Amino acid sequence: MHIMEGFLPHPWWEIWFALSAPAVAYGLWRMNALVKERRETLPLLAVAGAFIFVLSSLKLPSVTGSCSHPTGTGMAAIFFGPWIASVMATIVLLYQAIFLAHGGLTTLGANVFSMGIAGPIIGYAAYKGVMRLGINPYIAVFLAASLADISTYLVTSLQLALAIPAAVGGSFASFRAFAAIFALTQVPLAIVEGVVTALIFKYIAELRGDVLLELNVLSKGALNKLMEARG
Amino acid sequence: MQGTIAIHDLLDQYAHSNGLRHVDARTKLLLGGGSIVLSVLSTSPLPPLIVALSMSALILGLAKIPWRIYSRMLLIPISFALMSCGAVIFIEGSGDAVLSLSIMGSSIIVRSDGLELAALLLGRTCGGMCSLFFIALTTPMIEIFSVLRSLRVPQTFLELSMLIYRQIFVMLDEAFSIRQAQEVRLGNCNLSRSLQSYAMMASVLFIRSWERGERLMVAMDSRCYEGHLETLDEDSRIDGGQMIMVCCYLLALATIVAMISWH
Numbered sequence: 001m002h003i004m005e006g007f008l009p010h011p012w013w014e015i016w017f018a019l020s021a022p023a024v025a026y027g028l029w030r031m032n033a034l035v036k037e038r039r040e041t042l043p044l045l046a047v048a049g050a051f052i053f054v055l056s057s058l059k060l061p062s063v064t065g066s067c068s069h070p071t072g073t074g075m076a077a078i079f080f081g082p083w084i085a086s087v088m089a090t091i092v093l094l095y096q097a098i099f100l101a102h103g104g105l106t107t108l109g110a111n112v113f114s115m116g117i118a119g120p121i122i123g124y125a126a127y128k129g130v131m132r133l134g135i136n137p138y139i140a141v142f143l144a145a146s147l148a149d150i151s152t153y154l155v156t157s158l159q160l161a162l163a164i165p166a167a168v169g170g171s172f173a174s175f176r177a178f179a180a181i182f183a184l185t186q187v188p189l190a191i192v193e194g195v196v197t198a199l200i201f202k203y204i205a206e207l208r209g210d211v212l213l214e215l216n217v218l219s220k221g222a223l224n225k226l227m228e229a230r231g
Numbered sequence: 232m233q234g235t236i237a238i239h240d241l242l243d244q245y246a247h248s249n250g251l252r253h254v255d256a257r258t259k260l261l262l263g264g265g266s267i268v269l270s271v272l273s274t275s276p277l278p279p280l281i282v283a284l285s286m287s288a289l290i291l292g293l294a295k296i297p298w299r300i301y302s303r304m305l306l307i308p309i310s311f312a313l314m315s316c317g318a319v320i321f322i323e324g325s326g327d328a329v330l331s332l333s334i335m336g337s338s339i340i341v342r343s344d345g346l347e348l349a350a351l352l353l354g355r356t357c358g359g360m361c362s363l364f365f366i367a368l369t370t371p372m373i374e375i376f377s378v379l380r381s382l383r384v385p386q387t388f389l390e391l392s393m394l395i396y397r398q399i400f401v402m403l404d405e406a407f408s409i410r411q412a413q414e415v416r417l418g419n420c421n422l423s424r425s426l427q428s429y430a431m432m433a434s435v436l437f438i439r440s441w442e443r444g445e446r447l448m449v450a451m452d453s454r455c456y457e458g459h460l461e462t463l464d465e466d467s468r469i470d471g472g473q474m475i476m477v478c479c480y481l482l483a484l485a486t487i488v489a490m491i492s493w494h
Contacts, residue, residue, distance in 0.1 A: 004312050006279065006359030007352055010272050032387050039456075042387075043447040046394030047402075047440035053395065054402045055433055058410070091392050095399065098367045099242050101308045104359055105264070106271050164319060164352075167344065181317065192426065199430030200437065208438050 002096070002111055003156060005104025012163040017109030023117045024090050027083035034084070045080070049088045052076055053095055069102075070193045071152060074145030075200070077120035078127050079215050085124075089116025114155040123148030137222060141201045146194030153186040154179065206230065242304075243400075246371045249294040255469045256374035258477055263366035265481040270358030274492045276351050278484060279358025285480070286361035294369050304364060312356040316349040372396050377462075390460050394447075398440065406436055 008016070035042050052072040072092075076085040090112050096102040103111045123144040130140035161175035205212060205226055212218045218226075246252075251259065266286060270279040290296050320341050366375075376389055409432045413419065418428035 002311075004308055004315065004356045004360070005267065005363050006270055006355030006357070007312070007315060008271070009355075013271065028385055028388060031391075035387060040445075040448045042390065043394060043451065044441065044444040046391055047398050047444035047447070048437075049391065049395040050398030050402050051437055051440045053399050054406050054436065057403070058406060058429075087388070087391070091388070091395055094392070095395070097363060098372070101304060101360060101363065101367075102311075104363060105267055106359065160315070164348065178315075181314070196426055196430045196433065199427065200434045203431060203434030204437060207434070208441065211438070211441055 002093075002103035002115075003107040003159065005097070005107060007104075008107050008110055008159070008163050012159070013106045013109060015109075016107075016113050016159065020086075020090075020109045020112040020117060023083070024086050024112065027085075027087040030081075030083050031087055045084070045088065048076070048079065049091055052088060053092045056092065056096065057100060070189075070196065071115055071119065071149055073115050073119040073152065074123040074141075074148035074193070075197050077124040077148060078141060078144055078201075078217060082117070082120040082124045085120040086112065086116040089120070110156075110159050114152045114159065118155040119148040119152035122151040131222075137205075137218060137226065138198045138202060142194040142198040145197035146190045149186065149190035149193050153182055153190070157182060242367050243372070245294075245296055245368045249296060249369050251289070251294045251369040252371075254369070254473060255467050256370050256378050257469060258473050259370050260366060260375070260378055261474075262477045262480070263362045263370075265477075266362040266365075266484070267359050269481065269484050269488055270355050270362065273355065273358075273488045274351070276354030277491065278488045279354040281484065281487070282358035283354075283361040286358075286365045290361070290365055290368055294365075296368055301364070301368075305360070308356065308360040312353055312360075316353050319349045319352060320345050386459065393460065393462075398443070401443070402436060402440060405439065406432065409435065 031041075031045070052075070055072045055075075056069050058069070073085065073089060076088055080088070090108075093103055093108060093111050093115065097104050097108065126147045127140050127144035130143055131137065157175055157178040160178045161171045164174055165171040166173040166177070205218070205223065209218075209223050209227065213220060213223060263286075266282045270282050273279055287301070290301060291298055376393060380389060413428045413432065417424075419425040
């Protein structure tokens with residue numbers, strides 16, 4: 001869910017840049033610390049970033065027939081935490097704007113806020129919360145990816161509504177209009193992305209469970225339990 | 232899906248081999264970036280339209296991008312923009328009703344101010360997208376990086392961007408062949424199968440890219456990686472004449488934008 005170049009008027013695009021900058025700066029600071037401590041993380045983050053770009057440029061099979069692209073933000077948040085995910089999202093969004101004409105440069109701040117900050121934070125919180133309850137990790141991954149998508153789409157609708165309020169009823173009315181129109185494509189997409197992310201997680205756990213341990217996504221006990229259930 | 236991959240192969244390919252390839256990157260970025268900002272600041276659809284036309288003229292005339300390819304590229308953002316403008320039109324305004332429809336008992340009224348707003352947004356999007364395409368089609372990523380470096384963008388951010396840039400093309404290739412292999416084995420014959428195929432492809436891509444990352448680290452270590460990637464920037468000079476033309480264009484555009492918002 002990208003806001004196109006030119007769609008946000010002054011002063012809103014500047015406001016979203018200002019709101020996103022501290023989070024991305026904090027993410028960068030965390031990343032710097034991580035890279036200093038364990039230098040092997042830089043190439044790993046790079047391939048993960050490229051992975052998210054490639055994933056988001058491949059069409060997902062969709063229920064409604066319209067084509068839709070996964071965002072990958074939920075997965076990035078689960079694997080790397082919300083702050084580093086925001087740095088990766090910034091780079092991926094920049095490349096999407098330049099290579100694919102998805103999004104834009106002045107709307108980068110707003111897009112980073114919805115896809116790189118709000119989505120990952122909600123997704124990460126959902127993953128950690130459900131895992132703490134001791135429910136099946138696949139359900140946690142499904143919820144994290146779907147909720148990250150849904151919150152991204154709601155934040156985008158809010159950004160558009162604040163910038164373009166309706167003459168009658170103000171921002172609230174236009175929020176309802178934007179949310180209703182985008183819901184047609186975004187809600188099915190969120191469910192599909194949730195299912196696909198859970199499946200991806202399952203395959204990775206089966207083939208390279210050690211990677212998930214190393215990233216601190218799963219505890220050893222949880223991984224063992226998953227493998228036993230598989231038999 | 233073939234279309235998607237073909238298109239950004241092309242975007243990058245043209246950045247390296249277009250008619251404006253040897254113009255200094257700073258000049259091109261100033262022109263593209265300045266046009267984007269002025270399009271967004273404009274309060275009427277006219278200046279963005281001027282931007283869209285002049286950028287398209289540069290792209291087709293001077294950079295010599297085939298018009299067939301360029302027009303296919305423009306379709307993607309415009310279809311996105313039309314959908315969002317659809318939402319704007321139906322936000323009821325207070326102007327005169329231009330069109331009123333009644334569908335299943337509920338009436339939909341399109342008012343003039345909603346329509347004007349939609350035209351403005353569509354105009355801004357077109358102006359912005361054409362300028363963005365101008366940058367993407369004429370300036371290779373590597374040169375954008377060196378401009379960003381001279382603007383003191385954090386080193387880690389740039390290194391990560393460069394590494395991601397390199398990996399994107401390797402992985403797209405891989406994703407493309409996996410997709411083709413799945414397609415010929417009927418991996419997308421129904422919804423549940425295509426979901427599974429997609430997930431399988433994505434997880435294999437992730438695992439392979441992880442392993443590639445580990446190998447990349449060994450390769451970097453054996454080339455004395457010490458936390459910084461040292462690259463050699465090509466020394467390029469700004470052409471005074473071109474810079475003056477770009478500044479005149481932006482100044483003229485800024486004057487039009489200012490005059491319209493003054494009225």
